Amino acid sequence: MNFDLTIRNGRLSTDTETFYADIGVRDGVIVAIEPSLPAGASDIDAKGRWVLPGGIDSHCHVEQLSGMGMMCADDFYSATVSAAFGGTTTIIPFAAQHRGNHIPEVVADYSKRAADKAVIDYGIHLILADPTEEALNTHLPELIRNGITSFKIYMTYDRMRLDDYQILDVLEVADREGALVMVHAENNDMIRWIARRLVERGLTAPKYHAVAHTPLAETEATNRVIALAELADVPLLIVHVSGLEAIRVIHSSQALGIPIHAETCPQYLFLTAEDIDLPGTEGAKFCCSPPPRDAASQNAVWEALIQGTLQIYSSDHAPYRYDESGKLPKGEATTFKDMANGVPGIEVRMPLLFSEAVMTGRMTIERFVAVTSTNHARTYGMYPKKGGITVGADADLAIWNPEKRVVISTAMLHDKVGYTPYEGREVRGWPEVVISRGRIVVDPQGLHAEPGSGQFIKRGTPEPVLRQRLNGNPNSVMRKYFS
Numbered sequence: 433m434n435f436d437l438t439i440r441n442g443r444l445s446t447d448t449e450t451f452y453a454d455i456g457v458r459d460g461v462i463v464a465i466e467p468s469l470p471a472g473a474s475d476i477d478a479k480g481r482w483v484l485p486g487g488i489d490s491h492c493h494v495e496q497l498s499g500m501g502m503m504c505a506d507d508f509y510s511a512t513v514s515a516a517f518g519g520t521t522t523i524i525p526f527a528a529q530h531r532g533n534h535i536p537e538v539v540a541d542y543s544k545r546a547a548d549k550a551v552i553d554y555g556i557h558l559i560l561a562d563p564t565e566e567a568l569n570t571h572l573p574e575l576i577r578n579g580i581t582s583f584k585i586y587m588t589y590d591r592m593r594l595d596d597y598q599i600l601d602v603l604e605v606a607d608r609e610g611a612l613v614m615v616h617a618e619n620n621d622m623i624r625w626i627a628r629r630l631v632e633r634g635l636t637a638p639k640y641h642a643v644a645h646t647p648l649a650e651t652e653a654t655n656r657v658i659a660l661a662e663l664a665d666v667p668l669l670i671v672h673v674s675g676l677e678a679i680r681v682i683h684s685s686q687a688l689g690i691p692i693h694a695e696t697c698p699q700y701l702f703l704t705a706e707d708i709d710l711p712g713t714e715g716a717k718f719c720c721s722p723p724p725r726d727a728a729s730q731n732a733v734w735e736a737l738i739q740g741t742l743q744i745y746s747s748d749h750a751p752y753r754y755d756e757s758g759k760l761p762k763g764e765a766t767t768f769k770d771m772a773n774g775v776p777g778i779e780v781r782m783p784l785l786f787s788e789a790v791m792t793g794r795m796t797i798e799r800f801v802a803v804t805s806t807n808h809a810r811t812y813g814m815y816p817k818k819g820g821i822t823v824g825a826d827a828d829l830a831i832w833n834p835e836k837r838v839v840i841s842t843a844m845l846h847d848k849v850g851y852t853p854y855e856g857r858e859v860r861g862w863p864e865v866v867i868s869r870g871r872i873v874v875d876p877q878g879l880h881a882e883p884g885s886g887q888f889i890k891r892g893t894p895e896p897v898l899r900q901r902l903n904g905n906p907n908s909v910m911r912k913y914f915s
């Protein structure tokens with residue numbers, strides 16, 4: 433058998449097993465996994481290296497206008513290049529609807545932006561801010577048929593938030609049409625109420641962002657949206673989980689067989705609220721919503737990701753520069769309420785976890801593969817094409833040198849943000865060669881992919897990775913009266 437590419441002598445890991453084998457690739461697809469294969473037209477000697485499925489980053493903001501009207505610093509080129517240098521081979525960013533926007537136009541515009549710039553494959557989620565009758569009955573079903581099978585909704589931000597009635601409407605459509613709803617769960621009024629009082633007292637430094645975004649706001653909204661999902665008897669996914677109490681609520685639901693999936697991000701594992709407490713406006717570089725919490729919550733996030741309450745680890749890369757375009761719209765006079773929310777992390781997402789979880793023995797390599805890749809592929813309808821190392825899968829692979837030590841710095845990263853919250857941290861382990869559909873995108877010599885070489889992934893029906901109750905919620909009003 434002839435191969436376009438072989439990767440030989442490597443240590444392979446999937447989400448379930450680790451073994452030594454050679455991989456043969458033809459036409460971008462893995463066609464052989466054997467103890468020993470002859471060299472292909474291109475041949476990589478992976479002796480001493482770990483060969484893993486390429487990462488999937490299912491929550492990142494790219495070339496997107498925020499709820500506050502600020503444009504991301506990264507476009508599809510810089511974001512996908514940066515992702516690839518960090519071992520990621522697929523991203524799923526957001527086409528963002530703002531109120532009054534016509535969904536087909538939003539998605540067409542976003543797809544056009546991606547098509548000629550992406551260097552790795554990408555899916556698209558929709559951010560839904562205006563669930564009109566036409567959106568619910570016509571536009572969402574149409575998107576789902578076209579492979580956009582997940583929608584993010586917000587319970588906070590004045591200009592994005594949906595009320596409980598609207599959330600139920602969206603859940604109903606997702607269930608009927610085969611999509612997954614992703615929820616930003618924070619109580620808007622609690623945050624507004626605290627923020628107003630802080631500002632009235634002149635407490636406007638970035639560290640007060642974490643005070644306004646109290647863990648109670650996250651816990652309350654998490655609890656409420658789970659109740660809505662129970663009423664509708666529909667699975668959902670709670671994004672960027674940060675707090676111990678929110679984790680408790682999610683864990684209790686899962687223990688009862690309620691399919692509540694949940695995601696966390698590097699900022700909740702590697703930062704705490706103390707990082708925001710810096711002189712002047714410097715702390716803005718660490719502000720995201722929800723914010724990094726205290727050490728107890730940080731530990732809870734670690735445990736939940738290792739044990740399984742959290743199934744997905746994404747970057748929530750929100751590339752806003754530390755200048756007027758993002759973090760400091762009013763210069764030094766910027767208050768925590770004015771600045772763009774979010775932190776960058778698309779390139780360091782996997783190396784940080786690899787170093788601090790796998791190389792320390794805290795997390796198995798198989799769990800690392802699950803939370804950085806396979807669970808994303810399943811949850812968002814791309815498995816087994818993406819997220820694994822199996823015959824028939826796309827040859828999306830990252831070849832890691834587990835001993836390589838790298839000091840993270842803004843200068844070495846490929847995004848356009850101009851800072852990293854992880855400046856100066858040393859990590860052990862780095863993806864040296866990154867392959868997308870059999871093409872070497874990154875190797876030690878640098879980048880090899882052309883803009884536009886990434887492809888849109890038309891996704892299928894999301895596949896819950898959590899075990900679920902047989903026959904759903906027996907008390908669901910939906911099931912009893914409306915199905």
Ligand code: URP
Nearest residue numbers: 616720721748750773774
């Ligand atoms: O602060 C954050 N996470 N900003 C990005 C937008 C979002 O809500 O995910």
Ligand code: ZN
Nearest residue numbers: 616671672721
């Ligand atoms: Zn969010």
Ligand code: ZN
Nearest residue numbers: 491492493748
């Ligand atoms: Zn986000």
